[in-house]
Amino acid sequence: MSPAVRFQNVSRRFGSVRAVDGVSLDIEPGEFFALLGPSGSGKTTCLRLIAGFEQPDEGHIEIFGETAEGVPPYRRNVNTVFQDYALFPHMTVGENVAYGLMIKGVSKAEREAKAKDALALVKLAGYDTRRTAQLSGGQRQRVALARALVNGPKVLLLDEPLGALDLKLREQMQEELKSLQTSLGITFVFVTHDQGEALSMANRVAIFNDGKIVQVGTPSDVYERPTSRFVADFVGSSNVLPPEFAVAHGGVAAWTSLRPERIDVVPETASIAADHTSARGTISSISYQGAVTRITVATDKLPIVATIPPGASLHKGDAVTLAWPKSAMVAMGDGA
Structure with a gap:
């Protein structure tokens, strides 16, 4: 047909x-x-x-x-x-x-x-x-x-x-x-x-x-x-990770997409699952958006945004760990 x-x-x-x-x-x-x-x-x-x-x-x-x-x-x-x-x-x-x-x-x-x-x-x-x-x-x-x-x-x-x-x-x-x-x-x-x-x-x-x-x-x-x-x-929001950051966290040497909802915000000393990777940083902003809370964390390399369910006891300036499955990182070729 x-x-x-x-x-x-x-x-x-x-x-x-x-x-x-x-x-x-x-x-x-x-x-x-x-x-x-x-x-x-x-x-x-x-x-x-x-x-x-x-x-x-x-x-x-x-x-x-x-x-x-x-x-x-x-x-x-x-x-x-x-x-x-x-x-x-x-x-x-x-x-x-x-x-x-x-x-x-x-x-x-x-x-x-x-x-x-x-x-x-x-x-x-x-x-x-x-x-x-x-x-x-x-x-x-x-x-x-x-x-x-x-x-x-x-x-x-x-x-x-x-x-x-x-x-x-x-x-x-x-x-x-x-x-x-x-x-x-x-x-x-x-x-x-x-x-x-x-x-x-x-x-x-x-x-x-x-x-x-x-x-x-x-x-x-x-x-x-x-x-x-x-x-x-354009389709949703994403953390766009440069190749060197992706490689350091278990990805490939390419511009990489990491969706905010795939990221957990946990205490700085929390243990991380074997199939996950992590980055430490300090909360630079918190935005309550009803169904989710949007949190921006300044790591030593770049800011990363996570969205988590509302109600967490977190504050601007808190030291936290961001953890996400390595499989959540999606390589995007040349990143254009």
């Missing part, structure tokens, strides 16, 4: 800026795939290339085996959900959802029935006669989602659709989007700069930086086994 989306050495330039720079990528049918990266990294331009809002300057794009270059958006079997929803205020909810079907010439009775079915999918059954101004932000987001789904796309593109929601609603919608994608079985391509969102929802993640993909993998792959300092720093 052909990939749902295939990029082969795709580039897109805006003047002298290469917004997308030689990207090659396969997204599989039925996959929830996240494009993750900071602002300006190329992820949204890639989404627009799939949608047909942009055309590549170089390379080749396929959607389910069909060439996409030169094909206008309305002839691609994809739909996009935007962050700002772009709903029509003069239309009812049902009319908003059915708008695409109306443009296609679908009969009024059929499009109204399909709009009701799509609203039921996003848990808005009975809302079809309301005005969009009467809805909350989360409800408007669901209407935008229903409007995209009612057309039966083979690929649904989501451009940071949860960015305008508050934290509680955002977390709820993350769960609902993932559940909806699983039940529908269609391909979701999701753009976000929020690493927690990508890790919690996606089957696989592509990490973007400076127009290039720097790593692709499952959420656990990119978190547990980052291949570069950029990925280690």
